[in-house]
Amino acid sequence: MVEFTEASVRADVRAWLEANWSPDLGLVEWRNKLIDSGWGVPTWPSAWFGMGLPARLVPVVEEEFQRIGAISVARTGIRRLAAATLLEHGTDWQKQKWLRRSLTGEDTWCQLFSEPGSGSDLAGAMTRAEMRGNRWVVNGQKVWTTSAHHADWGLLLARTDWDLPKHQGLSYFVIDMHQPGVQVHPLKQMNGHASFNQVFFTDAEVPPEHLVLDVGRGWAVATTTLMHERRDADGIRTWGQGSRGNGRVYDEERAETATVMEPYKWYPQRAGRIDLVVQRAKETGAINDPAVRQDIARLLTLSKSAEWTARRARAAQLQGKPQGPEGSLGKLASSNVARMAARVHTMITGADAMLSGADAPMEGTIAEILVSVPAGSIAGGTDEIQRNIISERVLGMPKEPRTDNDRPFRDVPKNLVVG
């Protein structure tokens, strides 16, 4: 068993990078080398492209990648969630088929969880998968699906049993998005963008070997995916972000990132653009208004405290300390920050806050903040759900009374979903 030390890891990864990294390689070619070396996903088991590196030494590897400007494996979009989920629950066949191509970025993924009838109540999914002959046949609808329009594969949570209680009737599949039974349509938002999709399944097909874990075990697998999604949202990621370099590999990585990130140009505005507040207040003269000064200071207090809280959580995690409450508060904190930021921007902007687009301040960037912020307290777990989770899991308060998980799902009141 290899004994990892900070010094040995640093020396080893540095030596390997110096010998193997070149910006003139193709992206997929480079990533395959990286994957085979174990440095692509070092914390993974050595049986699957890793070397069993302890999490606390990951920053050392990150630093070395940054130092030399090396690109890492594909980590954008749903690929990371797919890889993590399959690593934990997939069969060897599934790992063989999908892990490498997800890490090289050749395969793209989408997550098919939310439905019009089940948002916060994710386990209430009603998209059905029925075994007909030798394959699963899927009918139903998913919504708020990121990247579906260019995804090769989807992580599908579907109902396979209506007589068992809710959670027990769910199964998890990998579905081929390129088939006639899968139709993807963009979903227009109040801020004018269409970053997500509705996905309609009409007799879409899934081979039996694409079932992840067993029939009826879908919720356990989905929980893994969600846990990784939450971790990504809370954390501070700097992993292998290629420097603005010249070379084929950088060009290809930038193109890959651009494709994935294109629908999210508005996300900084959703977060409130605290970075603009003081500058805008100075430009408009609002900086001299005592009420505005107080509210800007409140906003800076909230936003910096939230950032420092995330750093405390990260520092504790890196030291292997047990996770305190500070690790579970990030999403709720960010939501509060964004909402306060929208208020402060409105105060600063005055009547111009009634404008949008070309006539509006900063070509509409401020307006975009005002109509994008509502998403932050809803997407990825609403504030209300966050408070339930915090009160139950962190504070140990009693769970909500349930009336829906002790009887056949068929008998549970549901939303009426057309089609």
Place this chain on the structure above:
Amino acid sequence: MQFTFTEEQEEFRSVLRRFLEDKSPPSAVRKLMETEAGWDRAAWRDLNQQLGLTGVHIPEIYGGQGFGFVELGIVLEEMGRALLCAPYFGTVALAATAIMNAATDVQKRDLLPAIADGDVVATFAFTEPNGRWDASGVATTATPAGTSWKLDGVKSFVVDGHTADLLIVLARRPGSTGEDGLSFFAVRGDASGLTRRPLTVLDPTRKLARVELGGVEATLLGAEGAGAAPFARTLTQAAVCLANEMVGGAERLRASALDYAQMRVQFGRSIASFQSMKHKQADMLLEVELAKSAAYVAASAAAEDDPELPAIASLAKAAASEAYMQTAIHTIQIHGGIGFTWDNDTHLWFKRAKASEVFLGGPDYHREKMMQVWGAE
């Protein structure tokens, strides 16, 4: 900037917490708060002999432990949690800090060792009846008298001012205004011409005094007229100390509110099972944790003398003020009628929260101070 405590610091906190649980249970708080002095000399000696706390941030060359503001922050947080009735804040966070910022090396050697040993209880008298926290609030004058000085004026809101052995006093050259002409002075508690009386306070766990100076003999500390910068620095560092003390109290209240909700039954179930209660508790946890982060970062910034310390200190004080007060209000509410009684302990911390909200400048004051740095042209 450190975002996590070392093992040694965690161990230190742990030992201190157990010590204070033993020495300062609510019964001890209630007993001491009823006395005029508000503290007990034997208990004070005990505190310092066992753990050397008064010397925590005093350099070793001056007889102290040689630690910094992070360790001092830990001590204050635990004292705030226990609502310790002792002249620690005045002696250590205020007076010792003032001496360290304003006095000459010789003067530090003269004054600090006795403070570090716990033999001399001290305080810093700077505010006056006008209630201002800045230089322009100082009207007390200092006039030369032979080899020493005479002070005339009135100080108010002086922490433990009526029992301190030593008072560090901020006064100005007659005719000077604003930040000009300010100097620090050392005054003996038993000096002739000094009249001090305890004020009737809202928070009986932190005694404040009115101190009248009628030609009181004083020793100049540091350079005459150069007091503005050390004063600002002292108040910045004191704000950091207070913020850390406050988050200790806020966390104590928050945990007590949770315990009560889990225990109290109404309508056949614990009130903790009602969603409005769950959500309120989640919000309280968020607010307190954010304030803690700010207090810890401010302590780290003070330890490293970060150039942004003045703004960060004000941020931490403002955050702590809002968090402690809101938590106190929620905790009374969560307890229902019983929370409003004298016998329930909540009001003791509530009153400390209220006094601390205001002490060294309220949240509005500190938010404006933040903007003077971060909103400057």
